[in-house]
Structures are given as structure tokens and as C-alpha cells.
Amino acid sequence: MSEVAAGGRRPAATADEVAAIRLLEQLKPIRAGGVELHLATVQEYERARHIWEELALRDRFDGMHYAAALGAAKPDARFFAAAQAGSGFRADEIFFIDDEQANIDAARR
Numbered sequence: 001m002s003e004v005a006a007g008g009r010r011p012a013a014t015a016d017e018v019a020a021i022r023l024l025e026q027l028k029p030i031r032a033g034g035v036e037l038h039l040a041t042v043q044e045y046e047r048a049r050h051i052w053e054e055l056a057l058r059d060r061f062d063g064m065h066y067a068a069a070l071g072a073a074k075p076d077a078r079f080f081a082a083a084q085a086g087s088g089f090r091a092d093e094i095f096f097i098d099d100e101q102a103n104i105d106a107a108r109r
Contacts, residue, residue, distance in 0.1 A: 019099070024060055031060065040083040040096075042067040042074055063087060074098070075106030 013021070031037050039061045043051065048066040052058050065083035072078035084091055096107045 016099075023097070027060065031062075036062045036087075036089075038063040038065060038083070038087045040065045040074075040079070042079075044068045074100070074103045077106065077109060080107050 027037060037060070039057060041048070041051075041064065043066040045066075045068045048064065048068065052064055057064065063086065065086045067073040067079060070079055070082040070086075072082065074080075084094060087094065096104065098104050098107070
């Protein structure tokens with residue numbers, strides 16, 4: 001989320017950050033109920049490491065599948081095929097959430 005600004009204050013969260021925080025909170029009881037959660041994201045290697053380790057998304061998801069490692073980005077079909085393969089789930093076992101309609105449409109194909 002936002003970095004700490006000079007003077008030790010954190011800038012106000014953006015609308016995207018607020019939405020992400022809300023989604024993470026909504027997913028918490030689902031994961032606690034035994035549903036495996038995977039993050040499929042368009043990130044390069046260092047940013048992926050940062051969000052997984054430093055932002056501790058590893059504590060909220062069971063796996064992360066990111067563009068740099070997969071060799072493709074959303075909405076490319078290769079991204080979704082590689083993320084699915086990495087998850088170990090069949091396509092009909094995956095419930096996909098995204099904030100871009102084009103990505104949702106591509107994931108359905």
C-alpha cells in the first residue's frame with residue numbers, strides 16, 4: 001500500500017488501495033473456511049517479491065502467479081492457462097475476481 005511520507009505520516013489511501021483492503025478482508029473468512037486462494041497478478045519479479053514478502057500477501061493467499069514468471073500478462077490467454085496450471089485446479093474449479101472487465105472476459109474463454 002502507500003509508502004510513508006516525509007515526517008512519518010502515511011498519505012491517504014487511494015480508492016484502489018481502499019478497495020484492495022476491503023477485498024482482502026472479505027476474502028479472509030473464505031480462506032479460513034478452507035477455500036484455497038491464489039493471486040494472479042501482472043507484476044515484474046521485484047514487485048512480486050515485494051508484495052508477497054514485504055506486504056505479506058503470502059499470509060493471505062496460498063499461491064501467487066505473476067506475469068514475469070508466467071511469460072504473459074492479462075488479458076492474454078497464456079497468462080490464464082499458466083496461472084491455472086500453476087494452481088493445480090481445473091478451469092471449472094476457479095472463481096476469478098478482477099477489477100477489469102476485459103480480464104474477466106478473457107478468463108472466461
